[in-house]
Amino acid sequence: MRPSPTADGVESIDLASVRAETPGCAKVAHFNNAGASLMPAPVVEAQIAHLRREAEIGGYEARAEAGERLESVYGSIARLLNCAAEEIALVENATVAWNLAFQAFDWRPGDKVLTVEAEYASSYIAYLHARQRQGIEVVTVPSDATGQVDLEELEQRLDPKVRLIAVTHVPTNGGLVNPAAEIGRIARARGIPFLLDACQSAGQLDLDVQAIGCDLLSATGRKYLRGPRGTGFLYVRRGLLDRLTPPCPDLRSARWEAPDRFVWYEGARRFENWEFNYAALLGLGAAVDYALDLGLPAIEARVTALAAELRERLAAVPGLQVRDLGTRRCGLCTFTLAGREASAVAAALRGQAINVSVSDPNGTLLDATRRGLPDMVRASVHYFNDSGEMDRLIAALERLSRG
Structure with missing residues (x-):
């Protein structure tokens, strides 16, 4: 292969x-x-093998047995994106990953989100929801004559109230690829966090978060990575972690260290929750390894x-x-x-x-x-x-x- x-x-x-x-x-x-x-067959077999072990020895016991292989999934995704394994969180799907990132901002009335005309429905609904609940402003940057986001128009809309630039890399309704690296350069120059929805691009495009310059990236396993349904991941740049508050903490993301106090765990895993479909995660790891091998x-x-x-x-x-x-x-x-x-x-x-x-x-x-x-x-x-x-x-x- x-x-x-x-x-x-x-x-x-x-x-x-x-x-x-x-x-x-x-x-x-x-x-x-x-x-x-x-x-591909290795992805299917990775899941079936783990399900068999769950049936044979128990779910917790099978998870303990597969600990090293499960840990390697973080490293595989890190190699896929050119980041550190500590910057990866494993979640149920791309929508969960994206919402965990978006909802982690402390939104205040008047804060602005800059997005694009070809933004996906799930993301735009979340913007509108935040506008209703928290009073943010949603600013849609128009497309240029080619259909991609107009970079000059994006720069013109930047002001001190812009808290986030959020862009769908590859829209669901066609083959267009938005210029993520160019957006990343603009975002970095102004010190504005950049969230990239890579749901359709992960697995078909060679993604490098360092070259792109995004601070957050959400993706799924089931599409071009050829992994199982019900798998996804979130990349969070290490330098941004302490400026975000994960919206759904539990005992996997934080430690309850006193009756009135908890502390977040290190790294992006603070965005995870306790229960996983471990067979599916092993399948995701096999899918990422398959893509990396090719x-x-x-x-x-x-x-x-x-x-x-x-x-x-x-x-x-x-x-x-x-x-x-x-x-x-x-x-x-x-x-x-x-x-x-x-x-x-x-x-x-x-x-x-x-x-x-x-x-x-x-x-x-x-x-x-x-x-x-x-x-x-x-x-x-x-x-x-x-x-x-x-x-x-x-x-x-x-x-x-x-x-």
């Missing part, structure tokens, strides 16, 4: 090997990796190339309109087919064992309203997709376009 160097020095992926280790490839053509990807630069190169090829081929289908924006694009491809509802297209493809999903305008309401977007079909590629699967998808869409 190890990548091998190509003639130009860029690592390539052994497609036959990764497909052989992906049981789902024998069943479906999976283009729903931005929803939940197909888990190499994130190789994964990013293949996913980006496959998506570019798919967009080109989609654009040639009669009546099909590709809806993606962005100067830099990644593995998500969204489109509409004239005369066909997106849900009907997805259902027809599913009947042919081709998995896609539907992007609802409410998921990115501001961007969808500005662009007048309807429901769209979303086809999201991963490195294990091959040319035969793409041929099947295009042929099926061409049949649908002919009625």
Whole structure:
């Protein structure tokens, strides 16, 4: 499974090997990796093995036995992001991770959050909730002509009341990649914390929190990392930790040292809670190790190339309109087919064992309203997709376009 160097020095992926280790490839053509990807066999086996041990010896006992392997998950994610293991918290999903970060700020009336037009619904709902309860101001930075956040407009909106810049790296409704590192430079220069939602980018893009300059990053295991559902993680820069107050403390995050006093534990684990699905966490660790073994630069190169090829081929289908924006694009491809509802297209493809999903305008309401977007079909590629699967998808869409 190890990548091998190509003639130009860029690592390539052994497609036959990764497909052989992906049981789902024998069943479906999976283009729903931005929803939940197909888990490779080592990820599945890591979970099943632990569940068996829980059944055989007990849950607490199995957790104790797996202690070293569970501890290594932090180190694996740290290598994925180029940070310290102490800066990682393991949680149930990306929404939990993001909310733990956002709610950890001591919001006061008049505080401002700067965000983007293509922000995801869950995050924007949290902003509106904080506006209702705590009186914050939500400032949406417009997009530029390419669809990404307008960096000049972002800088113009910075003032002493801005407490946080919060940005979705890859929106749910297309392949656009927001310029995270450029935002990070702006945030650092002004001393403003930067929260990056990497839910769709972790596992398909080579993320380096030092180069990006984000102070907080939330991500999930189930999407491009090819891990289990119900897993996620939060990165918190060490220098920011003592300026945040975790919103849901318990005996894993803090020590009760006197009847009237507790102290936070060191590091980002102060954001965790006691109970875990340990089988799933071992699966997450296996998924991250699998990605690291292949190499994130190789994964990013293949996913980006496959998506570019798919967009080109989609654009040639009669009546099909590709809806993606962005100067830099990644593995998500969204489109509409004239005369066909997106849900009907997805259902027809599913009947042919081709998995896609539907992007609802409410998921990115501001961007969808500005662009007048309807429901769209979303086809999201991963490195294990091959040319035969793409041929099947295009042929099926061409049949649908002919009625």
